[in-house]
Amino acid sequence: MSRSVTVVSLLGTNLDSGLRRRKGRTRWEVWRPTVSLFMHDDLEPDRLVLLADPRYGKLSDEVTEDVRSVSPTTEIERVPLALDDPWDFAEVYGALRDFTEAHRFDPESEDVLVHMTTGTHVAQICLFLLVESGHLPGRLIQSSPPKDTRKGTGGTYAVIDLDLSRYDRLAARFAEEQQEGIDFLKSGIATRNEGFNRLMERIERVALASEEPILLGGPTGAGKTQLARRIFELTSRHGARAPRSFVEVNCATLRGDQAMSALFGHEKGAFTGALTSRDGLLREADGGVLFLDEIGELGLDEQAMLLRAIEDKRFLPVGGDRAVESSFRLIAGTNRDLGAGVREGRFREDLLARIDLWTFQLPALSERREDIEPNLDFELGRFAENAGRRVTFNREAREAFLGFALDPRSSWRGNFRDLRAAVKRMATLAEGKRIDRARVAEETGLLRERWSQLASQSSAEGADLALVEEVLGADAAAEVDLFDAVQLAEVIRVCRASSTVSEAGRTLFAASRAKKASTNDSARLRKYLARFGLEFADARRGAGD
Numbered sequence: 194m195s196r197s198v199t200v201v202s203l204l205g206t207n208l209d210s211g212l213r214r215r216k217g218r219t220r221w222e223v224w225r226p227t228v229s230l231f232m233h234d235d236l237e238p239d240r241l242v243l244l245a246d247p248r249y250g251k252l253s254d255e256v257t258e259d260v261r262s263v264s265p266t267t268e269i270e271r272v273p274l275a276l277d278d279p280w281d282f283a284e285v286y287g288a289l290r291d292f293t294e295a296h297r298f299d300p301e302s303e304d305v306l307v308h309m310t311t312g313t314h315v316a317q318i319c320l321f322l323l324v325e326s327g328h329l330p331g332r333l334i335q336s337s338p339p340k341d342t343r344k345g346t347g348g349t350y351a352v353i354d355l356d357l358s359r360y361d362r363l364a365a366r367f368a369e370e371q372q373e374g375i376d377f378l379k380s381g382i383a384t385r386n387e388g389f390n391r392l393m394e395r396i397e398r399v400a401l402a403s404e405e406p407i408l409l410g411g412p413t414g415a416g417k418t419q420l421a422r423r424i425f426e427l428t429s430r431h432g433a434r435a436p437r438s439f440v441e442v443n444c445a446t447l448r449g450d451q452a453m454s455a456l457f458g459h460e461k462g463a464f465t466g467a468l469t470s471r472d473g474l475l476r477e478a479d480g481g482v483l484f485l486d487e488i489g490e491l492g493l494d495e496q497a498m499l500l501r502a503i504e505d506k507r508f509l510p511v512g513g514d515r516a517v518e519s520s521f522r523l524i525a526g527t528n529r530d531l532g533a534g535v536r537e538g539r540f541r542e543d544l545l546a547r548i549d550l551w552t553f554q555l556p557a558l559s560e561r562r563e564d565i566e567p568n569l570d571f572e573l574g575r576f577a578e579n580a581g582r583r584v585t586f587n588r589e590a591r592e593a594f595l596g597f598a599l600d601p602r603s604s605w606r607g608n609f610r611d612l613r614a615a616v617k618r619m620a621t622l623a624e625g626k627r628i629d630r631a632r633v634a635e636e637t638g639l640l641r642e643r644w645s646q647l648a649s650q651s652s653a654e655g656a657d658l659a660l661v662e663e664v665l666g667a668d669a670a671a672e673v674d675l676f677d678a679v680q681l682a683e684v685i686r687v688c689r690a691s692s693t694v695s696e697a698g699r700t701l702f703a704a705s706r707a708k709k710a711s712t713n714d715s716a717r718l719r720k721y722l723a724r725f726g727l728e729f730a731d732a733r734r735g736a737g738d
Contacts, residue, residue, distance in 0.1 A: 205311030305331025411555030
């Protein structure tokens with residue numbers, strides 16, 4: 194069985210129109226790439242797929258008619274390809290990529306020749322990339338004008354073998370564009386860390402090649418929000434489909450009905466106070482990027498609705514009976530171990546499976562100490578841009594601050610947020626245009642004090658949680674909110690220091706009992722402990738008596 198030949202060609206609004214007709218020559222007296230390609234005796238395509246901007250309908254009709262006249266057996270399929278800016282790489286690549294998804298070719302039964310002579314240079318590069326990547330399963334064909342049109346207007350053509358070294362420059366250009374994408378992604382994230390550079394390269398490749406959710410892990414202040422914005426900007430410039438908007442929400446700020454309404458919107462009258470309808474952030478993100486920071490803070494109900502929205506691109510607003518549609522790219526951020534959240538029943542396993550395809554862990558600043566110095570300069574530059582004045586360190590002050598910053602004892606608990614705030618405070622309070630040694634000493638003392646306080650607080654919280662786990666057991670303790678755990682731990686300590694339930698009750702309710710006409714501190718304490726399935730003896734166990 195013979196194989197058919199299909200030519201894919203962009204309508205050339207300049208070359209296919211035969212610009213030299215202005216000199217009085219007819220269209221048959223000038224070289225027109227698409228038409229001329231069908232004038233060769235040794236090339237008899239069975240089909241032409243003509244990608245044409247609908248705005249050039251008259252030219253498209255003319256080229257179609259002329260191809261039919263020189264090659265009557267060729268089947269012609271016209272495909273609309275509207276481009277607002279044919280020089281915009283993201284738009285052109287996205288439109289051509291959509292074409293490859295909508296039109297299926299059969300490499301087993303047809304030879305596909307992709308004509309790369311017409312169109313802008315951007316379009317030609319995009320066609321090359323799509324053929325090289327296999328999205329267009331064929332070979333490139335290039336046509337050239339004749340040296341002397343008096344001997345005919347067919348010109349010449351050549352089928353391009355992408356393996357030939359003469360075309361390595363195109364491949365090198367693609368590699369250069371890819372490196373530009375990586376550099377763009379890192380801009381504003383100053384780094385000397387080789388591991389972080391490799392991480393950025395992988396994220397860049399995933400962001401441009403896939404529209405699946407991306408999960409960014411790492412401690413608070415590690416730069417997840419900034420990186421999510423850079424991913425959005427990168428795909429806006431270089432992606433196959435440029436996202437229209439970037440919608441950001443910190444899930445830790447959402448609670449109860451507010452969370453449902455903020456994310457999914459609500460209908461008028463859905464609940465008390467819902468005087469008007471609300472679209473919600475998911476609908477606002479339609480066609481764009483939705484960044485859900487601290488996704489681990491979402492409630493289980495919100496997680497279930499989010500899963501449906503990701504999978505079906507549809508969801509129900511609060512109080513609504515008709516689903517609305519929204520197609521968005523999800524980037525999620527978390528400082529939690531979501532796997533542990535699944536085991537503890539705080540995070541849905543099916544949602545984690547859906548967003549865990551591409552997971553990237555951002556290191557803490559303490560793990561990238563070689564990046565402190567370049568980020569110090571970056572933050573000084575950002576201050577100058579925002580404040581309208583340039584501030585620098587004198588030599589001794591810079592050495593002192595870097596000595597403190599690079600010291601392993603400096604924890605940088607807040608990561609880049611701590612560094613950014615420190616630079617802003619020193620630059621704002623600097624006398625003149627220089628940060629001196631005294632200002633550095635003041636700032637480093639402040640940072641040490643804050644880190645010490647946070648460490649003490651974390652230690653106290655850890656002791657409270659350990660005590661609650663000791664009394665309740667690990668599984669039950671995992672169900673207790675931190676707010677309740679701190680309170681319960683103090684109650685347990687009072688019970689262990691008291692001989693009887695009455696004594697413990699009097700200690701715990703000393704302020705409020707004086708205001709009551711009748712008191713029963715023992716009953717109040719027993720009722721409180723019962724909330725956690727405890728009795729007084731359970732709370733006292735381990736008191737040592």
